[in-house]
Amino acid sequence: MESKDPNSGRSYGIPETIDDRKALDKFISGNAGKKVIAVQGLGFVGAAMAMAAANAYRGDYAVIGVDLAAPESYWKVMALNEGQFPVKAEDPKVLEFYEVARKKKNFTATCDPHAYSLADVIIVDINLDVQKNPKKGKSFDVDLSGFRKAIVAIGKSAKEGVLVLIETTVPPGACEKIVKPILDKAFQERGISKYFLGHSFERVMPGPEYIDSIQNFYRVYAGIDEGSAQETEKFLKTIVRTDQFPLTRLHSTTASEMAKVLENSFRAMNIAFIEEWTEFAEEAGVDLYAVVDAIRKRPTHRNIMLPGLGVGGYCLTKDPLMASWSKKNIFGSKAGLGESEHAVAINDMMPKHTFDAAKRLAQGNLKGKKALLYGVSYRSEVGDTRSTPVGMLYDLLKKEGCTISLQDPYLTTWPEKNVKVEQRIPVEGVFDIIIFCTNHKGYRNNKALQESIMGMKRCIIVDSVGILDKGTIALFKAKHSIKVIGRGDI
Numbered sequence: 001m002e003s004k005d006p007n008s009g010r011s012y013g014i015p016e017t018i019d020d021r022k023a024l025d026k027f028i029s030g031n032a033g034k035k036v037i038a039v040q041g042l043g044f045v046g047a048a049m050a051m052a053a054a055n056a057y058r059g060d061y062a063v064i065g066v067d068l069a070a071p072e073s074y075w076k077v078m079a080l081n082e083g084q085f086p087v088k089a090e091d092p093k094v095l096e097f098y099e100v101a102r103k104k105k106n107f108t109a110t111c112d113p114h115a116y117s118l119a120d121v122i123i124v125d126i127n128l129d130v131q132k133n134p135k136k137g138k139s140f141d142v143d144l145s146g147f148r149k150a151i152v153a154i155g156k157s158a159k160e161g162v163l164v165l166i167e168t169t170v171p172p173g174a175c176e177k178i179v180k181p182i183l184d185k186a187f188q189e190r191g192i193s194k195y196f197l198g199h200s201f202e203r204v205m206p207g208p209e210y211i212d213s214i215q216n217f218y219r220v221y222a223g224i225d226e227g228s229a230q231e232t233e234k235f236l237k238t239i240v241r242t243d244q245f246p247l248t249r250l251h252s253t254t255a256s257e258m259a260k261v262l263e264n265s266f267r268a269m270n271i272a273f274i275e276e277w278t279e280f281a282e283e284a285g286v287d288l289y290a291v292v293d294a295i296r297k298r299p300t301h302r303n304i305m306l307p308g309l310g311v312g313g314y315c316l317t318k319d320p321l322m323a324s325w326s327k328k329n330i331f332g333s334k335a336g337l338g339e340s341e342h343a344v345a346i347n348d349m350m351p352k353h354t355f356d357a358a359k360r361l362a363q364g365n366l367k368g369k370k371a372l373l374y375g376v377s378y379r380s381e382v383g384d385t386r387s388t389p390v391g392m393l394y395d396l397l398k399k400e401g402c403t404i405s406l407q408d409p410y411l412t413t414w415p416e417k418n419v420k421v422e423q424r425i426p427v428e429g430v431f432d433i434i435i436f437c438t439n440h441k442g443y444r445n446n447k448a449l450q451e452s453i454m455g456m457k458r459c460i461i462v463d464s465v466g467i468l469d470k471g472t473i474a475l476f477k478a479k480h481s482i483k484v485i486g487r488g489d490i
């Protein structure tokens with residue numbers, strides 16, 4: 001089996017058996033006297049959290065990142081050990097922290113669960129997915145089997161007195177009703193009784209403030225009991241700059257778990273809310289950007305959202321559903337969280353609005369048209385394509401018979417679609433349709449990009465993210481057909 005690094009294109013053969021015991025023991029003896037942190041899961045959250053721990057604000061840790069020897073993840077372990085950080089992001093601190101950890105030799109990555117037996121603190125940063133449309137009659141489901149397996153692996157080898165800190169976004173109730181019973185049973189079988197279990201969700205934002213969103217930001221936490229809450233607090237105080245960003249302790253792990261999915265559901269609903277107003281503004285000939293700007297002057301209304309292509313990323317697209325699932329499946333309620341579920345349904349369909357705008361400008365005929373999408377990532381200044389709303393737009397254009405070129409300064413490929421992405425701006429060539437899909441700063445006031453578009457024959461331009469300023473819009477309008485989502489005045 002192979003595992004391919006989507007950044008470098010390099011393939012790694014996955015060995016049949018993983019045994020890093022000797023290497024890990026050597027790593028520990030090279031870091032004698034240091035507390036050991038194991039980070040389970042080296043994705044967008046875990047890789048950065050491992051760097052925050054290896055460069056702890058207060059404390060000197062030896063950090064072991066652990067991931068699975070699977071095609072989607074083995075490359076992350078190999079890349080991290082060979083000098084390549086697996087996430088491409090704008091924040092220079094990521095690479096600084098990574099370089100310091102490599103120089104200090106206080107970070108290593110492995111697929112060997114032996115790591116858990118060496119750790120004083122185990123941070124769980126693995127994915128826990130929501131399956132959309134899993135089978136007829138069910139619009140979504142949460143499969144806990146991978147999460148359970150991960151906790152079982154910890155229970156099998158963690159040492160007595162370990163702090164297990166759950167950072168993965170879980171259905172409220174998970175620490176008490178899923179994690180604790182697994183750990184209790186596993187530890188009892190091994191004749192161990194004492195461990196600490198805490199929950200503290202991540203608010204990490206891969207992008208320009210990737211590290212600061214861990215180290216310099218407010219945190220919520222809770223423990224399964226008083227001792228666990230205290231241990232969690234003690235640990236977090238070494239990672240987070242709590243002098244400037246004090247921690248908030250909640251009264252139970254379920255409350256802390258609920259805080260995570262509620263804050264993301266709030267945001268998802270806020271975005272869904274603006275969708276019908278986007279349509280209204282366009283019908284009424286109104287610039288919704290100007291309207292929102294005016295409303296934002298009220299301190300109580302500063303977080304009203306702007307129009308856009310849609311919602312992407314790993315969190316807002318699933319967390320409201322995970323909360324609703326918990327209400328029914330963990331707490332036995334007949335009714336889920338209907339409004340939150342509805343918000344996800346609206347957001348999931350949002351890219352159709354941009355597609356419809358492009359199709360209207362093309363007089364209903366997209367067949368054979370050459371489309372160029374500027375931006376594939378779901379948010380600016382990072383290469384993260386998970387659940388990107390560009391996915392639906394891409395599929396709809398393809399279905400209508402368009403040929404599609406893609407550009408994103410943070411990507412070379414789009415792994416979910418297995419297609420190439422051009423990194424350079426502008427993309428050379430002649431296109432019938434150009435759609436701005438991501439708010440990357442490289443597209444803003446970019447003279448070369450403007451010139452390339454002005455050099456094309458008359459084409460269709462759709463700005464779905466409000467990246468074009470008034471001057472650029474006027475320039476393009478003189479030659480091309482242009483539509484800005486949420487601006488009925490153009």
Ligand SMILES: NC(=O)c1ccc[n+]([C@@H]2O[C@H](COP(=O)([O-])OP(=O)(O)OC[C@H]3O[C@@H](n4cnc5c(N)ncnc54)[C@H](O)[C@@H]3O)[C@@H](O)[C@H]2O)c1
Binds near residue numbers: 044046128202
């Ligand atoms: N991405 C974000 O911006 C963000 C922000 C806040 C919270 N979160 C939450 O943090 C969690 C992790 O998210 P992510 O974006 O890092 O996900 P990810 O998919 O990028 O990474 C998860 C990693 O965990 C690994 N993994 C799965 N099971 C494992 C196991 N048993 N042992 C070791 N590794 C295992 C996977 O192989 C993968 O590499 C999720 O619950 C997510 O909702 C994410």
